Amino acid sequence: MKNKKPRKLTFVTFSQSIFLTTKYFLQNRLLSFAGSCAFSFLFSVIPLFMMIVMVLVRFLHASPKTISAIVSAMPELERYFNSESVIQSVQSIRTFSSFEIVASVFILWMARRFFASIFDSMQNIFHIQAQRKAFFNQILSFVTELVIVIIASAILFAYISLQTISSMEFFRQFPQLSFIYQGLLSGELMEILPNFLILAAVIVLYKSASGTKPSFWLCALNSLLCTSSFFVFRLIMHYFLNVSQYNLVYGVLGHVIILFMDIFFFFVFFLVFAQFLYVIQFFDELLLGELYLLPSIEEKSLGSSFKRAFFVRPDFLIAKNKSNVFSYKPGEIIYSKNDEDFSAYYIIRGSVKFQGEQASEKEKLFHRGEFFGETACILNKKREYTAIALVSTRIIKIESERFRFMVHQNPEAAKKVLKQISPFF
Known part of the structure; x- marks a missing residue:
């Protein structure tokens, strides 16, 4: 009977990745970072919206009525500020003055805090693998803001232009084109479009803010998991949440409280899957570190026994390193004294003893x-x-370069190694 081909992805591997994600999520205090991102977002979304309106009205000469119609298709925005007053304020400025330049810079500076919070949280997740200078993060924050403003303005301007063109009588003569103004240009599209924009924004942030160059498909998968998990959670939360009670107790702050809860939980999911992205990307080193730090068989505490049972079987490493997996019969020599073998070894199954040439040397x-x-x-x-x-x-068999890299990246593993080699100094 043939042995089954080892697989990298098994239930054990998946469980270990979830455990590592949870461990590092709590260790990196990402709940606090989620709160910081949510709070910064509330102070950044209005400045960014003002910048988008300014670009549309002042530079692209979009119709204010059309912009108001687009905003009205997003009732969430209308609950928190009056878009009409923002558009009128932008229209009241007749010339592009130095004050307008200063105001634009100030708006971007206000919005910068949000992106700075995101980059700080990503730095806290990927801090071992990516060391960025603070100045670079500031530049990256400003560039991200400008890109979002430009892309959002371009999408809205294209939508406005298509609406204007499709309203002409000439195009009404062709019923084959009705799907454009009845489907693509209807208000339903504007309700769905933000979801796709959020998905795209999360992909970009996972790809660029991590600094570790994860693959696009890995970022896309985690982004899809993040957004879909959040929307399912939000539906469940709003189903059980009594919004009228919040409005009754807190008055006008009711919607703000609900909004803050939505934003906070979104960033919780965002950081959970960012941490999951880190675990997947560097699963080899993380799992190797957990194996090296497994409690010894003599430790009988509940926590030690659970951790040992959970990680003792490294399916992923076995499948990925098939050429370095070896089997030995009883009494067979793995390596001999004075061999120039600089690898480390992990026991998947069985037992090994160290034997010296002299009888007085104690066996390990x-x-x-x-x-x-x-x-x-x-x-x-x-x-x-x-x-x-x-x-x-x-x-x-763990190659020396790989084992040393793991020790270099894992402080706890480095402490254990120092204890092992201290007698030689």
């Missing part, structure tokens, strides 16, 4: 879920003992 035993040979790997020294399989044993 290693069991399933433990590493051995990492001292020679770190110090780049010849082997001091002979490693022998006690029973039928299966191990993963």
Whole structure:
């Protein structure tokens, strides 16, 4: 009977990735960052909206009535500020003065805080892998704002232009084109369009703000999971949420409270899947670090037993490193004393003992879920003992460069290694 081909993605691998995502989400205090992003967003959305209206009315000469019709298709906006007053204020300025330039810079500066919060949270997630200077983050924030304003203005201007053209009698003569003004140019499109824009914005942020160059499809998958999970959660929350009670108790602040809750939970999902993106991208190193830090078999506490049982089986590493997975019979030598073998080894199954040439040297035993040979790997020294399989044993060979990289990235693993090599100094 043939053995099943090892697979990278198994239920064990998926469970380990979820565990690591939860662990680092809490460790990085991302709930606090989600609150910071939500609070900054409330102070940034209106300035950005003012910039978009200014571009449409002042530079693209869009009709104010058409802009009001577009905004009215998004009732969420009308609840929090009056678009008519914003449009009238922009129209009242006759010339492009230095005051308008200063106002534009100030608006962009107000909106900058939102993007700065996002980049700070992403930096906190990817801080080990990406080290960006604060000045670069500031520049990236301003560039992102400008890109959003330009793209949003271009989409709205194209929508306005198509509405104007389709309203001409000439086009009404062709019933084949009715799908354009009855479907694409209807108010329903404007209700759906923000969802696609949010999805696109999340993809761009995952791709650019992480600084680790994840693949586009990986970013797209996490963005889709983020937005769809949030919208399902929002539907459930609003189904059970008594909005009228908030309006009764808090008056005009009722909608603001609901809005803040929506924004906060959106950024919770945004950061959860950003952390999941990090875990997927660097799952090798993270899983290797968890394996190296597994509690020993002698530790009997509930937490230690759970963690050991949860991570002791590394399906992903076995499937990815098939050429470095070896099986040994009882008594078979893995490596001998004075061998120039600088790899580290992880025991998938079985037991290994260290044997010296002299009878007075005490034998060391290693069991399933433990590493051995990492001292020679770190110090780049010849082997001091002979490693022998006690029973039928299966191990993963970890190349020295890869093991050292894991130690360099994981402070806890570095502490353990220092304890192992301290007797040599």
